[in-house]
Amino acid sequence: MIDFDKEFSSFVEGSEGSSIRDIYSIIPSLDQGQIRILSEMEYFAEKYNLQEIKSFMERYLKMISSNKNLSFLSSMNMKSLLKAYTQDELIRGIKVQSQINQAE
Amino acid sequence: MAGLIIGSLGYQRSGKTLLTYLIAESYRNRGLEVYSNMNVSEWTTINSLDEIPFNHTPKVLLLDECYYFLDSRNWSNNTDASIFFNTIGKQNILLLFTAINIDMVEKRLREQCNYIYLCKGSSKAISYKLFDIQRNKSKVFRIDKSKMNWDKVNYNTLEVPNYVDCNLKNFRKKIELSKKNSRLGLG
Numbered sequence: 001m002i003d004f005d006k007e008f009s010s011f012v013e014g015s016e017g018s019s020i021r022d023i024y025s026i027i028p029s030l031d032q033g034q035i036r037i038l039s040e041m042e043y044f045a046e047k048y049n050l051q052e053i054k055s056f057m058e059r060y061l062k063m064i065s066s067n068k069n070l071s072f073l074s075s076m077n078m079k080s081l082l083k084a085y086t087q088d089e090l091i092r093g094i095k096v097q098s099q100i101n102q103a104e
Numbered sequence: 105m106a107g108l109i110i111g112s113l114g115y116q117r118s119g120k121t122l123l124t125y126l127i128a129e130s131y132r133n134r135g136l137e138v139y140s141n142m143n144v145s146e147w148t149t150i151n152s153l154d155e156i157p158f159n160h161t162p163k164v165l166l167l168d169e170c171y172y173f174l175d176s177r178n179w180s181n182n183t184d185a186s187i188f189f190n191t192i193g194k195q196n197i198l199l200l201f202t203a204i205n206i207d208m209v210e211k212r213l214r215e216q217c218n219y220i221y222l223c224k225g226s227s228k229a230i231s232y233k234l235f236d237i238q239r240n241k242s243k244v245f246r247i248d249k250s251k252m253n254w255d256k257v258n259y260n261t262l263e264v265p266n267y268v269d270c271n272l273k274n275f276r277k278k279i280e281l282s283k284k285n286s287r288l289g290l291g
Contacts (some may be wrong), residue, residue, distance in 0.1 A: 001160060002134065002136065002162045004106070004107060004108040004196075005106060005218070006107060008218070008219055011234070012219075012234060012236045012239070013241070
């Protein structure tokens with residue numbers, strides 16, 4: 001017999017579409033200065049084949065990407081984004097158009 | 105094993121009816137009966153919610169532009185309305201409805217939604233975001249208009265859907281009859 005819930009939940013299951021994960025992924029890990037320094041290090045590591053520098057950068061990026069600075073969450077833009085991502089707000093009547101604009 | 109309530113939301117010409125039509129058709133192709141206020145030749149067109157048989161057979165109920173008749177102000181008997189939406193699951197109904205905004209829909213239906221589709225149409229494709237309300241998950245997908253087989257779409261997109269009478273005067277009788285049959289072992 002057909003189980004509607006099982007079919008729809010399995011359709012959603014395969015996605016990465018968790019709101020929390022989506023929000024976390026867009027939070028930046030590095031500022032402009034760090035990006036520039038890392039790019040320069042990468043250039044020289046490639047040019048002179050410096051394996052130690054490459055492994056250092058790999059380790060550093062791994063740590064910094066899982067240790068994000070969340071202080072900017074207090075900004076209004078971020079608050080609006082969080083609101084748009086909140087399904088509770090969506091059901092209460094966040095405009096469909098604004099949701100879709102956020103997604104694009 | 106239970107029925108579901110799924111809403112499809114979007115502005116006019118956003119592809120919300122198309123999506124619900126395709127879902128309903130996919131279940132009809134698997135042998136399920138589809139009840140709707142749309143005029144599709146292979147479906148059962150209803151003018152009243154009372155016309156849906158009260159049993160546990162899986163079935164699809166598609167209510168297009170449901171805010172025409174499922175606005176909370178239209179319900180004169182709240183008890184019957186509550187019983188009807190609570191028995192959606194028990195009756196194994198896949199209730200698909202379309203609306204422009206969820207706020208326009210009857211509160212009991214709105215608050216029992218399992219899934220919500222947000223729809224947006226463009227010249228080349230129709231984009232959808234499916235929200236799983238209870239599990240807090242979502243998925244984005246799109247239908248490419250150029251790859252769509254429009255010959256299979258068998259409804260008039262310009263037709264205004266029927267008004268469905270939501271007066272459930274016979275609904276309690278059906279429940280009583282079902283209980284009686286159950287006691288007598290008649291299924």
